[in-house]
Amino acid sequence: MVTCFLRYVVDPYKLDDFETYGRMWIRLVKKFGGDHHGYFMPSEGTNNVALAMFTFPSFAEYERYREASMHDAECQEAWALAERTRCIVSWERSFFRPVFSANRA
Template identity: 90%
Template sequence: MAVTCFLRYVIDPYKLDDFEAYGRMWIRLVGKFGGDHHGYFMPSEGTNNVALAMFTFPSFAAYERYRERARDDAECQEALALAERTRCIVSWERSFFRPVFSAEGR
């Protein structure tokens, strides 16, 4: 059963460009490890310090394999270093959901 990871970030509103660069890196990296990234969602109107992201793996086991492989991956370490260096992320929350797709979809 597929699992979707939902991330809610509290970000520094003065470092949106840094966070967007971080997000663009992870979109590709999730795909590299077999996930389907649904994008990062940046502040637009309203709250200026919250961003969201969602990505799906075919199973929770596949997600766990991604986490294991990502720990030793140089590109993943580079993305994490960018966030640490720029301090664009203040905090984050991670939740998991079971997606429901249309009958015509997946």
């Protein structure tokens, strides 16, 4: 299992556009077999950082999703929205593996 953690620097004047973008990707990650844990929008404090996390059963499955998304019309539409609105200033992507309690089956 691998979880992708995304940290976005967003334009604080375009949060509605970014939220629309995020809602699109939640469904798209699920479409390709991932489990999306949501987008987390700025609230109190920093007004230009948003986060997202989603999980795939393996890094290989994540790579298949990345390849398939490059050719998917809905994914292209989501990327076009971000490009057109310029709601994303920059982003960082990291990968993590979960650790569960010893009692977890």
